[in-house]
């Protein structure tokens with residue numbers, strides 16, 4: 174079955190790598206895949222997204238508003254920003270830890286992510302909120318946020334592969350030095366819900 | 367054949383390598399950069415790869431190699447072709463021996479460019495054949511075709527993808543190494559009647575070019591990537607003409623629905639006229655869905671006139687499609703529903719979201735450009751100044767609170783613009799800021815102009831030893847080439863001295879008070895003088911330990927935030943603190959804080 178997946182967050186959170194892993198794991202199962210992401214100037218502290226499509230008869234990686242099966246939000250406000258893309262019965266997985274924009278510090282802004290999470294909870298039926306920062310701390314590395322988000326997404330059942338299958342992909346494509354740590358993060362995320 | 371998950375630009379590179387590429391050159395520019403980089407990575411060992419000093423140099427190099435029978439490709443973004451347009455226009459008359467593909471990436475939006483120019487016009491203007499791929503797979507396949515046509519017709523050809531094709535990823539079918547073509551160049555054979563452009567040759571070749579393009583129009587009408595897809599319902603009198611990524615949006619929107627007749631134009635020049643006539647016949651109305659300029663729309667309108675067809679051609683010129691910006695799945699499905707009653711996907715009704723934080727792009731934490739801009743700002747406080755900026759990461763110096771870019775036009779322009787301002791307002795202290803890569807690409811002639819014409823200005827070279835904006839490509843000042851050689855660096859100081867700039871000072875901008883003094887001293891001299899702010903790009907060096915704020919000393923004056931705007935300095939519950947995951951320990955904020963409340967960073971140890 175075709176899936177439309179949207180990953181979003183802020184530059185530097187590992188969104189592009191996560192999207193690559195989903196693509197590689199899909200390809201390992203002979204499922205065609207396309208993706209498109211933010212590249213260039215906007216990456217510098219800006220909003221970053223990755224559109225990903227899996228399945229048959231794909232023409233382009235982007236999709237219309239109201240058609241995403243799954244949104245993986247690495248940051249609360251970014252998940253809200255991309256929410257128009259979600260299907261009526263789509264799933265959202267969101268990290269509750271906010272990232273302050275520079276402009277917020279300049280204007281003495283008070284953004285803290287809380288009202289974004291409240292909004293998501295009020296407007297999305299299938300929602301999974303996790304504190305990515307806390308999970309990372311538990312695992313002992315701030316660099317595994319993307320694995321935590323990926324593990325949670327697999328648990329939601331919206332991705333066309335299993336935890337073991339993604340581990341296999343991670344083993345093949347990511348630096349072996351971090352294999353154990355990444356697996357730990359994936360397992361930890363699975364236990365969350 | 368096997369399947370690989372590739373970025374469009376990587377697919378273009380792999381397609382070219384499979385077509386027997388011998389040489390590739392280019393100048394970095396989003397969204398074109400990854401083509402050359404991928405070629406360097408996938409180099410079979412037989413390909414010469416070079417980042418040239420600018421697009422003009424790159425195109426001329428590729429032309430020379432193609433004169434020698436090599437298969438060559440030159441890569442750039444759309445505004446790069448403006449720089450390379452001089453050799454392009456003449457080369458079109460002279461032609462080539464080996465296949466030569468000029469890969470120019472257009473950027474509808476624009477997403478990361480100064481203009482929304484359409485390279486399809488450059489194709490018609492220079493009379494060169496042009497290929498316009500609609501997907502990653504097609505880009506891979508088409509690049510091989512481009513080489514074939516180029517070689518067969520002895521002409522360079524343009525290959526024009528747009529951002530969404532360049533940067534889209536797809537699992538596509540690619541050739542195995544055993545299937546790659548190998549091209550062995552014959553070498554350059556002297557023939558001045560062929561390779562030396564003279565008015566007589568241009569006249570004769572102009573006639574041949576017009577004949578060739580008429581022939582190509584027919585050939586392209588048979589080309590398997592220019593296609594007509596029949597309507598689902600035969601009696602439908604409407605048609606859609608489209609191209610590139612917009613074709614994919616159209617197909618996506620129409621899948622599972624009643625579709626009108628569709629024409630996809632893969633070669634906008636020479637336009638496949640016969641195919642277009644076949645497409646138009648029997649139709650009442652056609653909607654052209656294009657990005658950038660209404661090229662297909664004008665061609666079809668012309669063809670209707672020429673053949674006396676009474677088909678109403680609609681699109682941008684009739685205000686049915688928006689005139690600027692990129693198309694999207696959404697905009698195309700709205701165009702289609704207005705034109706042919708397609709049912710668009712409904713958006714989901716949800717409550718209005720809370721106000722979202724804006725995230726404009728900013729200079730990275732620890733970026734030395736921030737220090738450079740701040741030093742000049744401090745030194746020039748209260749003076750009448752002009753700060754002429756240029757193209758690169760440092761364009762972001764325009765953002766608050768730095769606000770240090772008064773003008774930005776195109777590569778290298780700031781050096782000359784600041785001279786112009788100075789000639790009209792001599793009481794203004796005039797600065798030009800230029801990055802190291804931009805300096806080599808197109809600012810040196812501007813400095814020569816300033817010295818010769820007695821300008822009064824200060825050139826600031828922001829030397830971070832890389833081409834950071836496009837992803838850290840080497841350039842003449844870095845001492846590395848794309849072939850992996852370590853070479854002698856072209857020395858910016860020596861270049862400036864050689865031109866006749868007498869005062870050239872080099873200073874580390876992160877040593878703030880020294881930098882401020884240097885700006886005060888140098889800018890007060892008459893004539894053309896230069897400061898080189900030298901400090902490596904923050905992304906390329908190992909960060910120092912992050913700084914911290916001593917809560918007992920901090921008086922919450924917020925001077926650090928309000929003068930620097932470093933993303934590493936944040937407010938937590940109203941109090942200034944340092945985001946440890948971002949701070950590189952550059953130490954700039956320490957030097958700005960009036961109470962010395964910021965501590966740490968490696969420099970202390």
Ligand code: SF4
Nearest residue numbers: 732932934949953955
């Ligand atoms: S030391 Fe200060 S200015 Fe430098 S990166 Fe850290 S917070 Fe930013």
Ligand code: SF4
Nearest residue numbers: 920921923924926959
């Ligand atoms: S400049 Fe110093 S005293 Fe003022 S808010 Fe920043 S850290 Fe505190």
